[in-house]
Amino acid sequence: MLRKYPIGIQSFRKIRNGGYIYIDKTEIIHRLVQSGQYYFLSRPRRFGKSLLVSTIEELFSGNQELFDGLWIHDRWDWSKTNPVIHISFAALSYKEVGLSEAINSELKGIADQLGIELLGDNIKARFRELIEKASLKSQVVILIDEYDKPIIDFLEDPEMMEANRSIMKSFYSILKDSDAHIRFLLMTGVSQFSRVSVFSDLNNLRNITLSTQYGAIAGITQAELEDNFAPEIAELKKERPDILVQIKDWYNGYAWNIKTSVYNPFSLLNFMIEPEFQNYWFETGTPSFLFKVLKKMDFYDIETLEMGRLELLSDLNIEKPSPGALLFQTGYLTIKNISSDGDIYELGFPNREVKSSFLDGLLSSYRETYPVGSIAHVAKIKTALRNGDVAEMVSQLSSLIGSIPYDHWNAGKESIFTIITFLTFKLAGIDVYTEVHSAKGRCDILAMTDLYIYVLELKLDGTAEQALQQIKDKNYLQPYKADNRKKLAVGIAFSSEKRNAGAYLVEEC
Numbered sequence: 001m002l003r004k005y006p007i008g009i010q011s012f013r014k015i016r017n018g019g020y021i022y023i024d025k026t027e028i029i030h031r032l033v034q035s036g037q038y039y040f041l042s043r044p045r046r047f048g049k050s051l052l053v054s055t056i057e058e059l060f061s062g063n064q065e066l067f068d069g070l071w072i073h074d075r076w077d078w079s080k081t082n083p084v085i086h087i088s089f090a091a092l093s094y095k096e097v098g099l100s101e102a103i104n105s106e107l108k109g110i111a112d113q114l115g116i117e118l119l120g121d122n123i124k125a126r127f128r129e130l131i132e133k134a135s136l137k138s139q140v141v142i143l144i145d146e147y148d149k150p151i152i153d154f155l156e157d158p159e160m161m162e163a164n165r166s167i168m169k170s171f172y173s174i175l176k177d178s179d180a181h182i183r184f185l186l187m188t189g190v191s192q193f194s195r196v197s198v199f200s201d202l203n204n205l206r207n208i209t210l211s212t213q214y215g216a217i218a219g220i221t222q223a224e225l226e227d228n229f230a231p232e233i234a235e236l237k238k239e240r241p242d243i244l245v246q247i248k249d250w251y252n253g254y255a256w257n258i259k260t261s262v263y264n265p266f267s268l269l270n271f272m273i274e275p276e277f278q279n280y281w282f283e284t285g286t287p288s289f290l291f292k293v294l295k296k297m298d299f300y301d302i303e304t305l306e307m308g309r310l311e312l313l314s315d316l317n318i319e320k321p322s323p324g325a326l327l328f329q330t331g332y333l334t335i336k337n338i339s340s341d342g343d344i345y346e347l348g349f350p351n352r353e354v355k356s357s358f359l360d361g362l363l364s365s366y367r368e369t370y371p372v373g374s375i376a377h378v379a380k381i382k383t384a385l386r387n388g389d390v391a392e393m394v395s396q397l398s399s400l401i402g403s404i405p406y407d408h409w410n411a412g413k414e415s416i417f418t419i420i421t422f423l424t425f426k427l428a429g430i431d432v433y434t435e436v437h438s439a440k441g442r443c444d445i446l447a448m449t450d451l452y453i454y455v456l457e458l459k460l461d462g463t464a465e466q467a468l469q470q471i472k473d474k475n476y477l478q479p480y481k482a483d484n485r486k487k488l489a490v491g492i493a494f495s496s497e498k499r500n501a502g503a504y505l506v507e508e509c
Contacts, residue, residue, distance in 0.1 A: 003231070005269045010050035012058050016066045023224050023265075026072035028217050029056060038185045038202060041217065042192055042209040044331025046266035046281055047254075048218040049188040050088065053145045056186060057084050060141045082183050083114055083134040088145040099150050099167045103127075123167075128174040131181050139183035142175075148189035155289045175202055191329045210309065210335075212257045219254055219262030232272050250277050253350035254334045267353060281331075282357035290330060291365035299323050300362060300419045301434060303426070305333065305347045332358050356427065363423040366416065367400060374400060374424065382428035386449050390490055390506045397421060398501040401494070417458045417494050418444050436476075443476040453480050453487045460494050464505040467491025477509045 006020040015022050032039065033056070043049050058066050062081035067073045087106055094102040103123045107130055111118045116133045120126035134140045150168065154161040175185070185205075192207070208214045216224075226233065226244070236243040251267045270280040294300065305324040327333040328347055332354055337346040349355035360378075364370040377396045384392035400420060418434055422445060425432035431448040445456035455476045457467040468491030471477070477487045487509045495502035 003272075005273055006051075007266070007269045007273070010054060012051060012054040013063070013066060015051070021228060021269075022070075023220055023228055024070050025052065025055065025217065026059075026067065026070045028214065029059065030072050030075060032186075032208075032214065032217070033059075033184060036206055037182070038205045040187045040189075040192070040205050040207045040209070041214070042189055042207075042329060043218045043256075044190060044254075044329075046264065047331070048265050050090070050145050052218055053086065053088070053143045053186065053188060056141070056184075057086050057143055060084055060184070080138070082138050082141045084141045084143065085110055085130060085134065086143045086145070089149040090146045092150075094150050094164070095153065099164050103167075103171060124170050124174055127171060128178065131174075131178050135181035140181055141183055142185040144185075144187045146189055147172075147187050148191050152190060156292075179204075190331075210256050212259060215255065215257035215260030216262060218265075220265050220268055221260065221262055222248070222252070225263060225268065229272060232275075236275055246277065247271065248351075250352045254331070255350075256335060258335050258338050264353075277353075279353050279357040281353060282361070290326065290332070291362055291370060293321055293326065294323060294362060295365055297323065298415060298419070300366070300423055302327065302333065303348065304336070307345050307347065308343060309345055359423055359427040363400075363420065363427060366419055366423065374427070378424055378427045381424055382430065385425070385428065385430055385447065385452065385454070388452050388486065388488065390488065390504065394490075394492060394501050394504045397424065397492075400424060402498075402500045417460065417492075421445055421456065421458065443471065443474070446476075448485070451485055453477070453483060453485050454490055455488070456490045456492060458492050458494060461496050462493055464491045464493045464503040467493060468505045468507060472507075472509070 004018065004020045006015045006018075006022070009015055009018075009020065012022075014020075029052070041049065041052075059072070059076065060082045061084055062078055064073070064076075064078040067076070087103075087110070092099075092102040092106055096102075097105075100123055104126065107123065107126050108118060111126075111130055111133075114130075114134050116130060118126045118129050120129045131140055131142070147168070150164040151161055154164060175182075187205075192209075208217070220228075225247070233243065240246065247263075247268070251263045251271065252261055254264065255261045264281045267280040271277070294302075302323070305327075307322075307324040307328075324333070324347055328335075332349070333347040334350040335345055336348040338344070339346075349358070360373045360375060361370060363374050363378075367374065377400050381393055381396045384390070384396065397420070401417065422432055422434050425445070425447050433446045434444065435442045436446040443455045444458045445454070447454040447456070455471055457471050457476075459467040468489060471489040471491060477489060480487060488506055489509050490504060490506045492504045493502045494500070
């Protein structure tokens with residue numbers, strides 16, 4: 001029998017009726033519904049938030065046949081149903097008609113389905129009216145999916161973003177006084193914008209993003225992988241006995257409570273269809289704004305970051321964003337460790353897919369060539385560094401920098417060269433560090449392979465002799481004197497006029 005994978009399908013009904021593979025999340029949904037009333041959940045894109053919302057909608061609508069064979073089937077009172085108000089902002093046409101009109105149209109459509117006539121003259125009044133009239137039958141269930149999309153989609157248009165934020169603040173404000181009419185409420189999104197009033201007005205809104213109980217509510221755990229994809233894994237093991245280790249390295253590693261590590265569903269499902277390791281999730285969206293923010297801040301060394309718990313989900317201030325919060329909320333960094341007192345969270349890349357794709361995208365952004373990648377140059381630099389071939393390494397760096405379009409050239413300081421060199425080495429899988437301190441100063445780049453230790457000093461419109469002499473005068477390699485690896489001091493002069501590495505000198509120390 002042909003196995004069907006629900007790639008891009010967010011409808012629980014369509015998955016169940018169509019015979020697609022469904023990872024049974026109904027036990028954790030049951031716990032959610034029975035233990036509380038108001039929830040907010042943040043997860044990155046393509047992580048199953050919309051499917052979660054769709055499943056809850058069918059549950060409260062009493063569609064028992066869709067749950068046949070699932071954990072919850074014999075544990076739910078199917079005789080009771082609730083009116084469901086389900087708003088998915090991803091489906092609204094706010095870009096075409098404006099946010100207010102899009103919301104108004106959605107409210108009318110929901111009201112028509114419930115047999116309700118709305119008389120209010122604005123979206124705030126109509127939303128309140130919809131909740132109150134629908135609850136005359138029984139308390140309503142409110143499901144708001146991707147609530148933050150009208151803000152995120154206009155991050156590069158501050159005026160429109162602020163206008164949408166204001167509209168949403170007014171729209172959500174009526175929830176505060178609607179408690180008597182609401183049986184259950186769940187909001188999902190990528191980010192938490194605290195200035196949208198729902199987070200300040202709804203004091204009883206429980207944020208379960210970092211909850212220990214709900215770490216596996218979206219995504220696929222190791223046990224779920226091995227249980228639901230047993231036929232595929234058995235077949236793959238015939239030629240690749242360590243396939244589970246490889247899949248984990250590529251697609252696992254996302255954690256919101258440190259105890260539960262999950263796979264990205266979108267990447268995993270794509271891999272099961274065509275079992276070749278590729279960067280599926282990263283390629284489904286272009287995080288151009290993210291790269292622009294990081295580049296504006298000269299922020300590039302993001303192997304590990306430390307933040308406080310509250311900072312992770314604090315207000316996403318676009319004018320002065322926190323790189324850690326931004327990268328965590330969008331899924332590019334995940335929780336790797338939590339201090340014993342619970343105050344400090346260490347963030348890092350979740351897996352190979354995200355790390356390699358993100359570094360390539362960021363490097364290309366600094367080169368002003370995004371989305372065109374840099375992998376071809378990087379592969380050659382990796383080989384050159386492992387072989388001690390400084391000439392080839394410098395040549396490839398020169399090509400990377402020389403490919404920056406002329407109309408984007410703005411290298412008025414040495415940092416751009418340091419950043420490009422660092423990201424290139426990092427993408428090549430080389431142990432690399434910047435601004436490494438020694439007794440007499442700090443070097444631009446320190447890189448290590450199995451056989452070599454490199455110290456690079458980069459000079460803008462200076463000379464290679466000056467760069468090399470600085471390494472020797474500052475004795476940057478002294479801390480590694482006892483190391484058996486060959487130590488190479490490399491001075492590189494970059495030319496702003498020619499936009500390349502004009503000259504270099506190398507000396508073994």
